[in-house]
Every structure is written in structure tokens, then in C-alpha cells.
Amino acid sequence: MHLSPGRHADFDDGCLTAHMAQDAMDGSSCGTELSLFLRPVVYSSVGGLEELARDTHRKYEIRCPVHGFIQIDDWERQIIDQPAFQRLRRIRQLAFTDLLYPAAMHTRFEHSLGVMHTATLLYDSIVQKSGELLKQQLAYDQDGLARDRRLVRLAALLHDVGHAPFSHSSEDLFPKRGRGNEKFTHEDYSAAIIRNELRSAIEDHPLNGNTGFKADNIAALIGKGTEAGRAVFWRDLINGQMDADRMDYLIRDSHHIGVHYGKFDLRRLILSVIAIPRDKDDRSPQLGIEEGGWHAAEALVLARYFMFTQVYFHKTRVAYDIHLREAMKTLLPLGRFPKPEGAELKEFLKWDDWRVLGLIGKGRAGEHGRRIIERNHFREIYHTPEVCSDKDDRELRIVKAKLGKLVVAQESAKKSWYKTGNTDIPVLSKVRRPRVQPLSKYSKAIEGMKENNQVLLYVDGADREEAEKRIRKGRQQK
Amino acid sequence: MSDNQSARLATLVALAEKQPRLGRTAVMKLCYFLQTLRNVPLGYRFTLYSYGPFDAGVLSDLSTAEAFGGIESKTVLYSGGYGYEISPAGRRRSVKSLGSGFIKKHGSDLQWVVEQFGNFGSADLELLSTIVYVDRESAQAKARRTPDELAERVHEVKPHFTKPYVRQKVAHLQELKMLRSLRAASGNR
Numbered sequence: 313m314h315l316s317p318g319r320h321a322d323f324d325d326g327c328l329t330a331h332m333a334q335d336a337m338d339g340s341s342c343g344t345e346l347s348l349f350l351r352p353v354v355y356s357s358v359g360g361l362e363e364l365a366r367d368t369h370r371k372y373e374i375r376c377p378v379h380g381f382i383q384i385d386d387w388e389r390q391i392i393d394q395p396a397f398q399r400l401r402r403i404r405q406l407a408f409t410d411l412l413y414p415a416a417m418h419t420r421f422e423h424s425l426g427v428m429h430t431a432t433l434l435y436d437s438i439v440q441k442s443g444e445l446l447k448q449q450l451a452y453d454q455d456g457l458a459r460d461r462r463l464v465r466l467a468a469l470l471h472d473v474g475h476a477p478f479s480h481s482s483e484d485l486f487p488k489r490g491r492g493n494e495k496f497t498h499e500d501y502s503a504a505i506i507r508n509e510l511r512s513a514i515e516d517h518p519l520n521g522n523t524g525f526k527a528d529n530i531a532a533l534i535g536k537g538t539e540a541g542r543a544v545f546w547r548d549l550i551n552g553q554m555d556a557d558r559m560d561y562l563i564r565d566s567h568h569i570g571v572h573y574g575k576f577d578l579r580r581l582i583l584s585v586i587a588i589p590r591d592k593d594d595r596s597p598q599l600g601i602e603e604g605g606w607h608a609a610e611a612l613v614l615a616r617y618f619m620f621t622q623v624y625f626h627k628t629r630v631a632y633d634i635h636l637r638e639a640m641k642t643l644l645p646l647g648r649f650p651k652p653e654g655a656e657l658k659e660f661l662k663w664d665d666w667r668v669l670g671l672i673g674k675g676r677a678g679e680h681g682r683r684i685i686e687r688n689h690f691r692e693i694y695h696t697p698e699v700c701s702d703k704d705d706r707e708l709r710i711v712k713a714k715l716g717k718l719v720v721a722q723e724s725a726k727k728s729w730y731k732t733g734n735t736d737i738p739v740l741s742k743v744r745r746p747r748v749q750p751l752s753k754y755s756k757a758i759e760g761m762k763e764n765n766q767v768l769l770y771v772d773g774a775d776r777e778e779a780e781k782r783i784r785k786g787r788q789q790k
Numbered sequence: 791m792s793d794n795q796s797a798r799l800a801t802l803v804a805l806a807e808k809q810p811r812l813g814r815t816a817v818m819k820l821c822y823f824l825q826t827l828r829n830v831p832l833g834y835r836f837t838l839y840s841y842g843p844f845d846a847g848v849l850s851d852l853s854t855a856e857a858f859g860g861i862e863s864k865t866v867l868y869s870g871g872y873g874y875e876i877s878p879a880g881r882r883r884s885v886k887s888l889g890s891g892f893i894k895k896h897g898s899d900l901q902w903v904v905e906q907f908g909n910f911g912s913a914d915l916e917l918l919s920t921i922v923y924v925d926r927e928s929a930q931a932k933a934r935r936t937p938d939e940l941a942e943r944v945h946e947v948k949p950h951f952t953k954p955y956v957r958q959k960v961a962h963l964q965e966l967k968m969l970r971s972l973r974a975a976s977g978n979r
Contacts, residue, residue, distance in 0.1 A: 449950040450840075493833065536837050538924050541946035545840040552839075596840040596916060596948060702858040702884060705791060726795070726850060738872075748871045763853035 368518045374425060378564050382429045387519040388469065392425075395661075396509040397473055400424055402664035406565060407478035408632035409623065411687065413569035420472050420479065423564055431468035431549050431556035433582045435461050438599070442587035449589070449597050450542045459523050464546050466514065466525070467533040471550050471557060473510070474501025476649055476660075477668045480729040481633040482640045487648045496652055499551075501660065503535030504652035509661070545587075548599045553737055554585060554612065562615050565623065573618035576611035584608055588740045588748055600738030600748065609737050610755045620764060625725050627692040627768055634721045634770065635684050639677035643668065690720055690770040693779045698725075699762040708767055714786045718779045721770040726763075791888070794833050798851045800889025801832065801900065803860040806878045808904045814863070814874040815841075818848050819915040820903050826922055827968055828899040836923070840948065842916035843923045852876065860885030873912070906966070917951060917959050920944055921969075928971035936975045937964055 372389055373381040384392065391397060400420040409416035439446065439457055446452045452460075475498050476482045486496045506514070511527040514520070532539035533547055540547070549556050559578060566574035584605020587597045601609050623629070641647045649663065650656035672681040683689060694711050696704045712719055736758070737751040752759040771779045791799075805820055806812055812820075822843045824830040836843035855861045859881030866873050886893060893900070907915060924944050928935055935943070941957040948956070963969050 451949045493831075494835065497835070536927075538838055538927055538943065538947060542840070542949050544838055544947055547837070547839050551837070596842075596950060598841060699857050702881065705858070726854070746870065749867060750865060750872055753865065753867070753872075762857060763850055765850075765854050765857065 376422065376426060376429070377567055378426055378560065379429050382425050384425075384428075385519065387517040388428075388465070390517055391466070391469065391510060391513045394510055394513050396505050397421075397424075397470070399661060399664055400473065400475070402666045403475050404478060404665055405561070406569070406623075407481040407629075408636060408684070409569065409626075409629050411632055412626060412628050413571070413623070416565070416569045418564065418568045420475055423561055424469055424472050426560040426564055427471060427556045428465050428469040430560045430578075430582075431464050432461070434549055434554075434556055434559075434585055435464050435546070437582050438585055438587055441602075442597075445587050445589065445597055446545075450545060452542075460543050460546060462523055463525065463529060463533060463540070463543055464549055466530045467546075467550050468556055470506055470510070470530060471502060471534050472498070473505050474498045474503070474652065476501075477640070477663050477665050478636055481636045482649075483729065484637055485640055485644060485648050487651050499535050501652045501657075503531035503537070504657055505661070506531040506534070508657060545597065552599060554581070554599060554601070554609070558616065559612070562612070562619055565619065566615075569623065571619075571622065573622050574615045576615045577608045580605055581608040581612060586740060588738055598738060600740055601751075603739055603741040603743070603754075606739050606751060606754045609739070609751055610758055613737075613751070613758055613761070617761065617764075620725075620728075621698070625728055625764070625766070627695070628689065630723050630768060631689040631692065631721075631770060632684065634690060634723065635680040638680035639672060639684060640668065642678040642681065643671050643676060688773060691773050691776050692768050693718075693771045693776065694769040694783060696765075696767045698764045698766045700765045700767060708769075710786065711783060712769065714782045715769065715771065715779055718771045718775045718782070719769050720772055723768045723770070725766040793889075794831075795851070795854075796888035797892035798832055798834075798889070799855045799858065799860060800886045800893050801830075801896070802851055802855045802876075803878060803882045803886045804893050804897075804900050805904065806861045806876050807882065808900060809908045811875045811877060812908075813912060814849070814852070814876060815912040816908070816910075816915055817852065817876060818842075818844060819919045820907060821845075821848050822919050823903050823907055823922070824896075824899055826926060828896075828902065830896050830899050838920065838923050838947065842919040855885060858885050914959070917944070917948060917956065918963065920948055921956075921960055921963055925963075925969045925971045933971060934973035935971050937961060937972055938975065940969070940972065 368386045370386050372384050372386075374384065376382045398421075403420045404410075404416075405418050405420055405423050406416045439461075443452075443457070446457070476486070480498075483498060484495075486498075486501075488494065489496050489500075507527050514525060514527045514530060526539070528537065528539045529543075531537060533543060533550060538544070548554070551557065559581070562574035562576070563578060566572060581601070584601040586600060586602055588600040589597050644663075650659040652660065668677075671677055672684060675681065677684075693715070694708075696708050700708070712722070738748050739751055739754055741747045741749065801821070801824070802817065805817060809816070819842060821832055821834060822836050825832045825834055825836070826843075834845040834847050836845045838844075852861065852863065856863055856879070859879050861876050861882070862879040864875045864877070866875050907918070910918065921940070921944050924947070925940060928940070928943075937960050938957065941953065941960045944960070945951065945953050945956050960969070964972060
């Protein structure tokens with residue numbers, strides 16, 4: 313397919329349009345002028361495109377149900393077109409949450425685009441409001457800021473490229489790193505995929521002549537490396553209290569599943585996020601918010617709490633996570649995913665939801681595969697309060713002892729990837745004199761929030777009655 | 791609760807007992823030093839941020855230790871900023887007993903980390919832990935650096951410190967033999 317300047321084109325998913333950036337700027341036909349930059353590019357077949365004379369300065373827009381249009385350029389599109397990224401179309405954002413909320417069928421693909429878009433809005437807002445601080449304390453100049461804007465976009469785009477099938481649900485099956493007990497994480501896989509599968513798409517695009525990025529720079533901002541240098545400051549936009557990932561998934565998940573728990577004023581929050589000097593002690597600047605935006609930040613924290621209790625840690629969703637994990641154990645050679653290294657990384661990339669669903673459908677995933685098909689999930693029989701004290705922990709142990717072998721699984725909110733955790737955010741007030749206080753000093757709701765460390769116990773559905781009887785008997789004895 | 795989590799909660803209470811009015815940044819960095827410099831198996835996964843190595847799991851455990859009555863955390867406001875002070879609370883013995891074996895085994899490590907780093911301010915702890923993080927990454931990649939090269943790399947991450955100050959802290963850790971990737975300035979790579 314050939315694209316002429318200014319012409320919109322339909323791509324494989326029917327939602328991608330393209331036009332010449334110049335058209336958008338001045339409405340002119342720019343084929344002649346920009347032909348200097350044209351070069352032939354052979355596209356991979358993944359995008360369904362044929363050989364195409366391609367303009368490196370072309371912009372594209374992708375429709376998004378949350379953000380409207382997401383703009384990408386030719387470099388980003390080349391990365392998106394890689395098979396390793398296209399695989400995200402086949403990984404659901406919320407695993408089997410659709411068995412509770414039927415419309416939860418969206419994928420990591422659209423979320424990744426949304427995170428890139430949100431991270432860019434945050435970056436631009438921070439630079440606009442805190443440019444002087446960034447220049448003074450992190451020695452940025454205009455070129456440095458432009459370069460790291462690109463770095464943040466690419467890191468945000470690729471932060472989830474290492475997800476296993478069904479996202480977080482099967483992460484327990486990541487292999488151990490070295491001889492210790494520490495396991496690889498999806499960030500390790502993302503970094504390895506960037507350094508290997510995506511290296512050429514990142515480093516060889518002509519637009520990289522402006523930045524000179526190595527794949528390692530981007531991988532470092534996602535994984536554990538230090539190659540990002542001062543740009544580690546932006547890691548909070550990728551993985552932090554107010555990161556673009558969280559902002560996007562709360563709203564996107566709410567939109568798709570039809571709940572309102574995860575909604576907050578994204579635009580207000582974006583306009584409020586700033587870099588602030590943390591204190592008189594000469595510590596590093598940190599992301600925070602202006603005082604005027606504290607209600608938006610409060611809403612973000614509350615949205616996270618509601619989504620956790622109502623969706624991510626819903627007892628039935630958690631039950632299906634257990635079945636999925638056990639089914640995957642049956643399906644995976646050695647009962648674990650291949651490592652993010654060498655030939656094993658390529659093997660890992662062959663795993664996606666489609667493959668797993670196919671194998672479950674063929675009956676190869678054992679008892680737990682059958683349970684998923686038949687919707688015969690484990691039943692929650694007991695849970696501690698959301699904030700579990702040592703007294704609650706003692707009672708949990710007593711209940712477990714009473715239930716004995718009837719307990720088939722125990723799941724803790726603390727182990728959940730979506731766990732709520734620390735909720736404080738620095739707020740900068742400029743009334744009279746600059747002063748930084750935690751969000752909990754502004755919001756009584758946040759001040760009163762404690763981390764959810766709830767524990768759920770599960771039994772087989774057939775044992776539910778017997779289990780209830782034992783718990784009742786235990787309570788009567790008390 | 792897993793044995794590992796019990797051990798971590800007990801460790802946090804023990805640190806709070808050893809160092810009165812411990813700051814939250816200090817707890818984070820002391821846990822990092824315990825795990826990295828003394829191989830105490832706390833099971834945290836630290837990632838480098840501009841404010842040094844960080845794992846949200848430490849804050850999560852602080853929160854649980856507080857819910858269990860082992861510690862109490864107080865927000866302290868001061869001119870221009872704020873911090874959190876962590877102190878032992880009424881049920882500290884009960885929480886510590888959850889990981890009593892672990893505390894017994896690693897008691898000398900806890901004592902050591904508080905003696906070595908307990909009196910540093912937050913900014914210095916952020917810098918010192920960043921130096922150790924960069925050093926360990928270099929050592930893992932089998933990259934040998936001179937002290938100046940290491941300081942240069944750290945300065946790229948934390949440019950708000952002066953280079954002489956970073957070099958001074960590298961020298962301090964070198965003197966205590968806590969760095970692994972260093973080579974002599976005139977040596978071969």
C-alpha cells in the first residue's frame with residue numbers, strides 16, 4: 313500500500329490513520345519538499361503493509377477510547393510494528409476479569425499506547441512548570457529536555473512489552489534469577505526484549521540521529537540499570553506514585569469494564585504535577601503536585617483503592633488467577649516461563665493468550681484448565697479485614713487450622729501487583745512562602761487510609777458447606 | 791504470613807529500636823545496605839531512582855508493622871519540607887517474636903548497619919546508597935572503574951551534588967572496603 317501525502321489510510325486494525333505532519337501544520341501539499349527525506353522501507357508483514365516509500369517525519373494518529381487520538385511518529389511506528397510489540401495485542405490487560413465484568417477484554421497494546429501518551433502530557437507539563445528547577449538541579453538544557461522527552465515516550469511505550477500471557481496473573485511462574493530466591497519480573501523481560509528484539513528498530517531509525525539513543529538507555533529506565541543517568545529522575549513517570557501507567561490503567565480499565573471506581577480528573581492532575589525540591593536537606597528533586605491539584609491527587613489515590621477492592625482483588629477474579637496459574641504450570645515445560653536470556657527469550661515471546669487459550673480449549677491444561685472452561689472456580693471461604701492486625705492474623709491461623717486440608721489456596725493482597733501501598737504524595741504550597749507537605753496533611757481520607765493486607769482463603773466448591781460448618785463451630789467454641 | 795515477611799517485619803522493628811526517631815528514607819537505605827553489603831536475605835527488589843535505591847515493598851512492610859502495633863510512624867513538618875519518624879510501639883516484642891530466629895541470626899548485621907550509617911542525613915544516605923548501587927551494577931557487569939570513574943557515573947545520576955563531594959563519599963566507602971568494582975587509577979581494565 314502506498315500512502316500519498318495527506319491521504320488517510322486504513323491499516324490492519326482499522327484504527328490507524330496517517331497524514332503528513334506538514335499538512336497538519338500549514339495545509340500544504342508537501343510531497344516535493346519532503347521527498348528529500350523519503351527513503352524506501354520494507355515493512356514487516358505484521359502490520360499488513362507492503363513495501364512503502366516512507367517519510368521519516370510523518371505523523372500518525374491512533375484512535376483511543378480514553379485519550380481520543382494518540383499521535384506517534386515514524387520511529388515509534390516502526391517500533392510498534394515489530395512482532396515483539398504486536399504480541400501485546402494478544403495479551404489481555406485484566407486476564408480473566410471478563411468472567412466477572414464481561415467487557416474486560418482490552419489488551420496491553422492499547423494500554424501501552426495510552427501510557428506513552430499520558431507520560432508525554434505529564435513530561436510536558438512538568439517541563440513547563442518546573443523547567444528552571446530541572447535546569448538548576450539536574451543541569452538540563454533545552455536539547456537535554458527534548459532528548460529525554462523522547463526517552464520517556466519510548467520507555468512508556470515499551471514498559472509492558474515483557475508481559476507474560478494474561479498479564480500479572482501468571483507472573484509467579486517467572487523463573488528464578490541466579491541461585492537465590494529472587495525471581496525475574498516482567499520489567500526484566502521488557503528490558504531484555506528492548507535490548508535484543510527491538511534494538512535495531514530503536515537504534516537504526518534515521519530520527520535517532522537526533523538523539524543517539526542506545527536500546528540500553530531505554531531498557532535502563534524500565535529495568536534496573538543506571539545507563540539512563542540523570543534521566544532516572546523520570547522513572548517516577550514510568551513506575552512511581554503518580555506514574556503514567558497507573559493513570560492510564562485506572563481510567564482505561566474503568567472505561568472498558570463499565571465501572572466508575574477508577575475515574576479521576578486526569579487533566580487537572582496532569583496540569584498539577586511538578587518537580588519539587590524535597591526539602592532543606594539537599595535531597596534530589598522529586599515529583600509532586602501543586603497545592604491547587606491536591607483534590608485530583610486524592611481522587612487518584614481513592615480510585616486506586618476502589619479499583620483494587622472492587623476489581624483487581626475481587627475474590628472471584630483472584631480465584632481465576634489461581635486456576636490460570638495452575639493451568640499454566642501444566643502447560644509450560646518445567647512448569648515455568650523461559651528465562652529472559654538468549655534463545656529462551658525467543659521461546660518466551662511465543663507465549664501469548666491465544667496460545668494458552670488454544671491449549672486450554674484442547675484440554676491440555678489439566679484440572680485447572682477444565683475449571684476455567686466450566687467456570688467451576690474455587691470459592692472464597694474466609695477473609696481477614698482489609699487492614700489485617702496481628703489479632704486478625706492470629707484468627708486467620710486458627711481458621712486455617714480448623715479447615716485443614718480443605719484450604720486449597722491462600723492469597724494475600726500484599727502479594728498482588730496492584731497492591732495499594734504507600735499513598736502519600738508531596739504537595740507544594742506557595743501561599744506566603746514555599747512549603748512542602750504530604751497529601752495526607754491535606755486530605756483526611758488519605759490520612760486515614762492504611763495499606764490493604766487482606767488475606768483470602770479458598771476451598772473447592774464441593775467442600776464449601778463443610779468448610780462453613782467448621783468455621784461456625786470454631787466461632788461457637790470461642 | 792510467610793516466614794520471609796515475618797523476618798522483614800521483625801527487622802523493621804529491630805531497626806526502630808536501635809535507632810530512635812528513624813526517618814523513612816533511612817529505613818529504606820538501611821534495608822538496602824543490609825541486603826547488599828551484608829547479604830541479609832530480606833527479599834526486597836531495589837531499583838535506582840534519583841533519590842537512591844528504592845523498593846515500595848519496604849513501605850508496604852512498614853505499613854504492616856504499624857498495623858500490627860510493632861512501630862508507629864509520625865509525620866514531622868519542618869521549614870520547607872516534611873519527613874516521617876519511625877519509633878517502636880507497644881506490641882514491638884510480639885512483632886519481633888514473629889521473626890525471632892532471623893533477628894538472632896542477623897543481630898550483628900543490624901548493629902553494624904546502624905553503627906555505619908545510622909547517623910547520616912537523608913541526602914547522604916541517598917548518595918551513599920546510589921554509589922553502592924552503581925558499584926554493584928559495575929561489578930556484576932565485570933566493569934572495573936577507578937574511584938573517579940565511579941564518582942563520575944554517580945554524578946550523572948545525581949548531578950545536584952558537586953563532583954568533589956561525590957568523590958569524597960566514594961573515598962569513604964572505599965576506605966570501609968564496601969566497594970567491589972574499583973581498580974587502581976593506573977591499572978588496566
